Amino acid sequence: MNLTLLGINHRTAPVEVREKMNIPEARLAEAVSDLVHRAGIREGMILSTCNRVEVTTSAEDEVDAESIIRRFLTDHHHCDLGPFGHFFYRLRQQDVVKHLFRVASSLDSMILGEPQILGQMKQAYAAARTVGAMNGTLNEVVNQALAVARRVRRETALGSAAVSVSYAAVELAKKIFGGLQGKTIFIVGAGKMSELAAKHLLSSGASNILVSNRTYERAVELATAFHGTPVPFEHLYEHLSQADIVISSTGSPHTIINKNQVEKLLSARKNRPIFFVDIAVPRDVDPAVNELDNVFVYDIDDLGHVVEANKKQREREAVWAEEIIQMEVQRTLKRLASRDVVPTILALEDRLNRIRAMEMERYQGRLGNLTSEQRQAVDALTRGIMNKILHGPITELKSGAGEPENVALVRLIHKIFGLGN
């Protein structure tokens, strides 16, 4: 096992460097192919997203993969890596395994727990596979990384709470209404933010949309885009009772929705809940409206607080995710190490057995006519010596399985017993 990873990410390098090092998806397969065709490289994968560029390889035992990767990047980008050298981090062996697990599980992402990275790693993996750059240790590690990411997603709430204002609005709506199917959204005052929130709500299942704006043309325009109904601003209050969710962002200097009006709305709605998302500054909805039962008013700061709380929630979940990853790394390393060890043990046994058989044959003549009992005794004697000699190295190899130092031990045993040639 000789794993190496060289990379930059949003923490180590500014965007100018990341974009310079970026390898677009269309050229990914070709680039990986170039990488693994370099002498000494067995497998390779390139993960290139807007926040990171990472090249991972599995190489022949004695090969210095880092400089090969550096050369590859230099060739690929036709530029001297020198001035950017210090932005790169280099990881080896079990650190590579751990890093890939953390990246896939979105613990290394700029927004903790964001879901895109898993898809991006799947793409990188697929690109590497299509050019035959995945066939051994690295293949197993990346496969495992994807499985671990799925486990983290399943067993922790790392990705569950909304960490952007518009998604927080959707999340709150779901906490109030359960599903959003059949719910009506009323956009009051068409702006970029309300448009975005409405888009998220619609994609979460909300069905009807009403749009009102001081300039009616803009309302018509937005309503058409969302397959909704425009409402003239003068008729705002008549239509308000239809709405389950009101997203308000007018430029009005004072509040346009007050407690009295909402009380009337509630009786018209038979107390069905209403959710006001007030993203206007100054605010459109009188904060006193929140005192009414079955009415929930969130202004832009409130949404911000929810996002902050959700981020803290994710950080707490990340602690558990790290524990899962630590366990999985140990398990994977153990398996990889035993994969290294088992062939060595077999080769060692085979080697000694062959020596024994050769020597037995050589002394056949000198031993003369032995009875079958005597022959068995000699056989047992030589076998006994062989097993005694083997006992030490085999125990050592097995006990060290999973430890990084074992790689050196395996190499040493290969060397002194002349295995593998």
Next chain:
Amino acid sequence: MHDVCVWMALSFYALGILLIVPSVVRRRPSLSLASLGALGIGLAAHAGALAIEAARLHRLPVTDVRSALSFYAFLVTLAFFFVYLRYRIVSLGLFMLPLVFLLTLISALRPPGSFDSSAFRGGWLLVHISSIFLGYTALFLTFVAAVMYLIQERELKSKQPRGFYYRLPSLKVCEELYYRSLVLGLPFLSLGILTGFVWASRTWKGPWELDPKILASLLTWLIYLVLFSNCVSGVWRGRRAAYFAIVGFAAILVTFVGISLLSGEHGYIPKLRG
């Protein structure tokens, strides 16, 4: 054998509760499954205990305090499982299961009921007691749903999401659970109370209408009728309805536990015996 089953049920309930707390607090689905497994074993053992008791008494084991508590605990656990299968709300267990454990424990610690009365062999009375218990089970669920609603509503109104915000179901689901269990519980409660009146008027001598427990259950019934009609008409929704459901369940507790100590007939020491 009966005692073995009861203690087994009790230990598995305890294990289930011990597992469900971290499964909700730390949100670990794998722990939830383990907890449900333990509760399932507990429920099976509990069913076994009730079956043995029923075989011994040749009737539904609900006529003395010990078996009545045990039977009620069994129904509540069963209800938890039904709701879980439909809604997958693990946090519900936090609110429902401690009661199960407490009732089963009290029941296990009590000596077995020694009296037997011909009165309890009558069909009316069994219908009365089992409908009352089914009603109480459903209305306990209404109570729990109301409590969960109030907590979640507070989280949403406070605009500072804390632990419960992430762990309790949406207001919609709380309301649905609340409403459905109310719709299910009220007919059983009504049937139980009516059969009780019929039985009492036939069997008891003297002014049965003035028995404190009968008056209390009448009051409870009225509370739930008012709640039901106001919910159906949409006048009460959300917080107000939830508070009233809590009042209703408090009335049940007073009727079930409190008045039992005062009422001759319902103190489980039948007057008729003398």
